[in-house]
Amino acid sequence: xxxxxxxxxxxxxxxxxxxxxxxxxxxxxxxxxxxxxxxxxxxxxxxxxxxxxxxxxxxxxxxxxxxxxxxxxxxxxxxxxxxxxxxxxxxxxxxxxxxxxxxxxxxxxxxxxxxxxxxxxxxxxxxxxxxxxxxxxxxxxxxxxxxxxxxxxxxxxxxxxxxxxxxxxxxxxxxxxxxxxxxxxxxxxxxxxxxxxxxxxxxxxxxxxxxxxxxxxxxxxxxxxxxxxxxxxxxxxxxxxxxxxxxxxxxxxxxxxxxxxxxxxxxxxxxxxxxxxxxxxxxxxxxxxxxxxxxxxxxxxxxxxxxxxxxxxxxxxxxxxxxxxxxxxxxxxxxxxxxxxxxxxxxxxxxxxxx
Amino acid sequence: xxxxxxxxxxxxxxxxxxxxxxxxxxxxxxxxxxxxxxxxxxxxxxxxxxxxxxxxxxxxxxxxxxxxxxxxxxxxxxxxxxxxxxxxxxxxxxxxxxxxxxxxxxxxxxxxxxxxxxxxxxxxxxxxxxxxxxxxxxxxxxxxxxxxxxxxxxxxxxxxxxxxxxxxxxxxxxxxxxxxxxxxxxxxxxxxxxxxxxxxxxxxxxxxxxxxxxxxxxxxxxxxxxxxxxxxxxxxxxxxxxxxxxxxxxxxxxxxxxxxxxxxxxxxxxxxxxxxxxxxxxxxxxxxxxxxxxxxxxxxxxxxxxxxxxxxxxxxxxxxxxxxxxxxxxxxxxxxxxxxxxxxxxxxxxxxxxxxxxxxxxxxxxxxxxxxxxxxxxxxxxxxxxxxxxxxx
Numbered sequence: 001x002x003x004x005x006x007x008x009x010x011x012x013x014x015x016x017x018x019x020x021x022x023x024x025x026x027x028x029x030x031x032x033x034x035x036x037x038x039x040x041x042x043x044x045x046x047x048x049x050x051x052x053x054x055x056x057x058x059x060x061x062x063x064x065x066x067x068x069x070x071x072x073x074x075x076x077x078x079x080x081x082x083x084x085x086x087x088x089x090x091x092x093x094x095x096x097x098x099x100x101x102x103x104x105x106x107x108x109x110x111x112x113x114x115x116x117x118x119x120x121x122x123x124x125x126x127x128x129x130x131x132x133x134x135x136x137x138x139x140x141x142x143x144x145x146x147x148x149x150x151x152x153x154x155x156x157x158x159x160x161x162x163x164x165x166x167x168x169x170x171x172x173x174x175x176x177x178x179x180x181x182x183x184x185x186x187x188x189x190x191x192x193x194x195x196x197x198x199x200x201x202x203x204x205x206x207x208x209x210x211x212x213x214x215x216x217x218x219x220x221x222x223x224x225x226x227x228x229x230x231x232x233x234x235x236x237x238x239x240x241x242x243x244x245x246x247x248x249x250x251x252x253x254x255x256x257x258x259x260x261x262x263x264x265x266x267x268x269x270x271x272x273x274x275x276x277x278x279x280x281x282x283x284x285x286x287x288x289x290x291x292x293x294x295x296x297x298x299x300x301x302x303x304x305x306x307x308x309x310x311x312x313x314x315x316x317x318x319x320x321x322x323x324x325x326x327x328x329x330x331x332x333x334x335x336x337x338x339x340x341x342x343x344x345x346x347x348x349x350x351x352x353x354x355x
Numbered sequence: 356x357x358x359x360x361x362x363x364x365x366x367x368x369x370x371x372x373x374x375x376x377x378x379x380x381x382x383x384x385x386x387x388x389x390x391x392x393x394x395x396x397x398x399x400x401x402x403x404x405x406x407x408x409x410x411x412x413x414x415x416x417x418x419x420x421x422x423x424x425x426x427x428x429x430x431x432x433x434x435x436x437x438x439x440x441x442x443x444x445x446x447x448x449x450x451x452x453x454x455x456x457x458x459x460x461x462x463x464x465x466x467x468x469x470x471x472x473x474x475x476x477x478x479x480x481x482x483x484x485x486x487x488x489x490x491x492x493x494x495x496x497x498x499x500x501x502x503x504x505x506x507x508x509x510x511x512x513x514x515x516x517x518x519x520x521x522x523x524x525x526x527x528x529x530x531x532x533x534x535x536x537x538x539x540x541x542x543x544x545x546x547x548x549x550x551x552x553x554x555x556x557x558x559x560x561x562x563x564x565x566x567x568x569x570x571x572x573x574x575x576x577x578x579x580x581x582x583x584x585x586x587x588x589x590x591x592x593x594x595x596x597x598x599x600x601x602x603x604x605x606x607x608x609x610x611x612x613x614x615x616x617x618x619x620x621x622x623x624x625x626x627x628x629x630x631x632x633x634x635x636x637x638x639x640x641x642x643x644x645x646x647x648x649x650x651x652x653x654x655x656x657x658x659x660x661x662x663x664x665x666x667x668x669x670x671x672x673x674x675x676x677x678x679x680x681x682x683x684x685x686x687x688x689x690x691x692x693x694x695x696x697x698x699x700x701x702x703x704x705x706x707x708x709x710x711x712x713x714x715x716x717x718x719x720x721x722x723x724x725x726x727x728x729x730x731x732x733x734x735x736x737x738x739x740x741x742x743x744x745x746x747x748x
Contacts, residue, residue: 052648053652054648054652073651073657074651074652075650075652075653075660077652078654080652081649081653083649084645087645087646087648087649089649089668091667091668100663104653104655104656104659105654148653149653152653158652
């Protein structure tokens with residue numbers, strides 16, 4: 001990346017014998033929305049805490065805006081943090097909460113008042129300024145926290161699973177609101193979440209964390225379509241993982257033999273040696289029911305379950321001892337359990353992942 | 356009201372009946388009795404009925420009339436019960452000293468001679484109007500404000516108006532003030548020590564928290580007398596504290612820590628500290644852990660974050676802890692009695708003196724009543740303040 005705004009260099013963090021983050025390198029550009037995604041305990045929150053200054057790295061360096069910040073105390077880092085449970089001050093009103101960062105910076109009273117009004121209008125809470133946080137709904141509290149973290153125009157906004165406590169509908173609305181704020185105010189946002197759909201909808205880039213390391217980093221579509229490892233393929237969306245042995249390699253296409261003897265064609269950029277074991281990821285929505293000669297891969301399977309999902313159907317089909325999940329639309333001719341079906345998928349829909 | 360509901364109420368009443376009975380017999384009744392004894396003054400009116408009648412027309416400034424003297428002698432002759440006579444003497448003597456010798460002498464003379472007696476000739480004190488004033492006040496009413504007035508260093512002068520007692524005889528107001536000052540000092544010391552302690556205890560967890568809370572609770576489970584006795588030993592001139600200070604060269608001669616105010620404050624602070632730490636701790640533990648990091652991320656220096664966030668949120672604990680400590684400290688008796696000097700005694704020791712030493716239950720009750728009233732007023736102020744803080748935006 002050219003001229004990153006935030007740079008983490010070989011950052012490690014241990015708590016006693018437990019290493020939570022190991023030799024991490026990460027660059028974040030100005031105005032970028034990056035999501036740190038991973039299961040709990042993968043180290044993503046620890047990264048955020050180190051950026052905010054609540055934790056110090058055991059080794060390594062953190063740079064922001066050309067300055068090394070890893071020994072600065074949190075109150076001098078100028079980073080807005082939105083916490084999981086909002087962390088609003090219960091003894092202050094909404095406007096006092098939002099005014100807090102400006103008060104700490106000793107701004108003149110008139111300016112504080114004006115900016116608080118603007119910030120509350122920005123999150124559509126102008127009418128609730130004199131309420132206490134306890135008198136607000138979860139979504140409103142979240143918006144107060146957001147206004148409070150943005151009012152002092154921080155260089156970076158750090159968000160620690162800010163939408164985790166909201167119900168689904170409100171969460172989706174807030175996702176759009178935050179994305180909108182990010183675009184309008186050109187904010188740099190580091191967003192920690194364990195919700196993959198949240199990361200896919202909001203981010204410019206996603207970093208997938210596993211056991212204190214970044215497993216893969218890239219645009220949401222890259223990560224979804226081309227997961228680099230088995231972990232990523234399984235963590236982002238749903239996938240069918242199939243193991244096989246490479247038989248031959250021609251151009252960018254490998255012929256892979258599945259355990260039961262079937263052979264599939266796989267497009268791959270890496271050169272796979274013959275007889276090497278590979279793991280293939282095939283997304284459920286890429287498999288079509290019905291024979292397509294042009295598809296390259298056609299297999300026969302038996303339907304073992306059909307699950308109705310409203311907008312789509314989910315078929316579980318078995319082919320030579322291999323169970324496959326297929327997402328299909330409802331216009332499919334009626335299938336019933338036990339039916340034999342033809343399944344087809346493109347060689348480019350098979351993706352080789354590292355185990 | 357229907358039958359099942361009634362029977363339910365009867366059952367719940369039966370369940371609280373033992374407690375209710377216990378409270379009435381061992382708390383409410385003694386309290387009422389003590390309060391009544393503060394204002395009741397029946398002994399003179401009962402033993403001197405004729406005197407009471409004859410003094411009702413006396414103006415309390417002119418010399419005693421012959422009828423009064425005769426009625427008084429007649430009343431004395433009627434008293435057959437020695438104990439009742441003793442009560443009367445004690446009552447009169449508490450109003451004016453001198454009656455303790457005067458009364459037996461007069462009674463003996465009254466019983467020995469049959470006719471009228473010239474009391475002034477018998478003892479020239481009877482020529483002093485103030486003695487007759489005391490008899491007159493005591494005999495004319497069954498209730499009195501004498502004890503209550505005396506409790507706050509007031510008295511009724513000869514004309515019946517309320518006036519201050521002479522400076523050399525007034526002590527209660529000074530002791531009451533001293534009691535409040537000492538209780539306030541102890542409360543302040545408890546806040547200063549207890550708040551940081553509670554903060555640390557609330558910020559750690561696991562065995563460290565158990566250890567810190569144990570350090571607070573363990574003394575609470577030990578008898579007050581034992582703890583006071585321990586301080587008695589520690590604070591001596593050759594006690595642990597002074598010998599450490601002298602051996603480490605901080606001081607060359609022992610610092611006087613016992614039989615003075617400092618010792619009492621130290622010991623009382625230690626004894627009452629748990630009542631400050633526990634309420635503050637329970638409030639702090641309820642404050643979300645991420646508020647202080649949030650304040651820091653918003654640009655608050657740790658000191659300002661403490662002053663703006665943790666302190667106002669913990670104040671509720673400080674207030675209820677202070678109330679507990681202050682109220683308990685007001686009534687302290689054993690600790691000042693053992694560790695303090697004569698000038699460090701609190702109001703409870705005066706009450707104890709009147710109750711057990713001077714057998715003047717009236718004064719003991721009156722002082723107790725004044726203390727209760729002062730405490731209630733403070734409590735009411737606290738309630739008003741705390742409810743205002745909750746309702747105001």
